Amino acid sequence: MSDLIRTIANLTPDEKAELIAHLKAGKANVPRGAEIDFSRNHEWRFRSDMPFDLAAVSFEAGDPDPDCVQIDARAAGVNFRDVMIALRIYPMAPDVPSNMASDYAGVVTKVGSRVTRFKPGDHVVAMNIGHVEQGHVRENSHFAKCLNIYEMCVFHKPKQLAFVEAALIPTVYLTAWYALVNCARLERGGTVLIHTATGGVGLAAIEIARHIGAKIVATAGTPEKRAYLVERGIEHVFDSRSSRFAAEMRSAGIVPDTILNTLAGDLMLESLKLLGPFGHFVHIDKKDVATNAPLPLGYLIKGLSFHFLDISLLLRNPRHLESSFAELASLFEAGSIRPIRYRSYRAAEVKQAITEMSRGTHLGKLVIEYDSAQ
Incomplete structure (x- = not known):
């Protein structure tokens, strides 16, 4: 495993691009690592102990910062960027952290002192950049069940959509x-x-x-x-x-x-x-x-x-992000557009979902569903 890590870490940009192409063509998979061991504690996150060794570890979410909303996740989308992040080959956008699981849907549990649009109990969708604590985005806060997200990245869930359907929207x-x-x-x-x-x-x-x-x-x-x-x-x-x-x-x-x-x-x-x-x-x-x-x-x-x-660069322009999401939400509520085809996985199957995404054989979207009691 360590040899594989060193090999990929030393790839040139062209070689990394070739690896990306192979992954998209279904010719390579996420390298095998340790088995995922998820805690029953709802305040856990998903991280890489080594670049490609996917594991879980508990952490205390803490109270949200003044401009943040704390969300208990019910669903999180899986994207091809998550495969690239897991392999440490994702070309990062300027000033945007690269955490896996950029699409979230869930329930607000706490709000910061300056938050005005949400209250505990609201059903929301979020474009996630990672867990926020003390003004900083926590690296490796991948697929967190409970996390703090900036208010500007959070929106009310269209009422007629299930959480798993709403998690399709952000990316x-x-x-x-x-x-x-x-x-x-x-x-x-x-x-x-x-x-x-x-x-x-x-x-x-x-x-x-x-x-x-x-x-x-x-x-x-x-x-x-x-x-x-x-x-x-x-x-x-x-x-x-x-x-x-x-x-x-x-x-x-x-x-x-x-x-x-x-x-x-x-x-x-x-x-x-x-x-x-x-x-x-x-x-x-x-x-x-x-x-x-x-x-x-x-x-x-x-x-x-x-x-x-x-x-992800829309996070640098909250006005465009908010207006685009509002237009999409109104179309969903009017029935003018519908959720796309998706396949869901349990929270303990994150590794399987990322591996499936790497193969490129699926249709539509892959989504992680969290047990509300987890």
């Missing part, structure tokens, strides 16, 4: 919403290409694009995933693992106005060529960013807009 729905609405300004009648569309962000983007009234084109990596998209009513579905999708789209006369991109390297550049004049390209994959890959500006000659989106 995947906020990413899809900000990409399509704020970055791309997708309009009714427009055409959007959603790459790897059976993932959490992809399925959320389908919900949002349908609400807007846009035409949807999609890609996915396996025949089973492509069949699922066809079952969802998407007429044009292509292979995300081959550049053939570009030629096939041209043959079908498909010219997207917007591309929500998760592909890297040559496949990303092939996608850029597909956009019509003044199209919008929203890139949410970090592989090329992590390796500082070049982007030839000639690809933008049709007046294209290129956006790189890391939704």
Whole structure:
């Protein structure tokens, strides 16, 4: 195990990017470590004793800081970034801590002295950056059951959603919403290409694009995933693992106005060529960013807009975060968009969930459910 840790720790940026690509293609798993041993005490957190050795340890949450809300978690979302954090290969956003479990839903147990929007007993959703104590975010406060979160990161849960459904919102729905609405300004009648569309962000983007009234084109990596998209009513579905999708789209006369991109390297550049004049390209994959890959500006000659989106940076702009969440919450409450497909795991199965995420074979989102009595 120690040899494996040293090996990965010494990888170059290109080698780390290759590892990320293998993980996404289902060719590698989270390295095996010690078995997870969760305490029955509800005030525990999930951490790594060594870079890839997942274990649990108890800690006292304490009273929340003046600007914080204490939450008893009922559900937490699992994202691919959690795999990268577990492997210590996540390209960190500036001034944003990298703790696993960025999506939370739960019940407020305490509030700080300056908190005005919440009271104990409120059902909430949170975009989590980690447990806060004495003005600092605690590193390695992964998958905490009870934690203190800044008020600006917490929102009232849409009433008709279960906790496990609400935990789907922060990362995947906020990413899809900000990409399509704020970055791309997708309009009714427009055409959007959603790459790897059976993932959490992809399925959320389908919900949002349908609400807007846009035409949807999609890609996915396996025949089973492509069949699922066809079952969802998407007429044009292509292979995300081959550049053939570009030629096939041209043959079908498909010219997207917007591309929500998760592909890297040559496949990303092939996608850029597909956009019509003044199209919008929203890139949410970090592989090329992590390796500082070049982007030839000639690809933008049709007046294209290129956006790189890391939704965690919304924490640096609370006004945008609050307005985006409010719009999403109103759509959920009106029934205009629905929760995406998900698979839930018990709290003692966090390791299994992260391993499943690393394989890339699942559809939709993975969620951890906590026992309310835990």
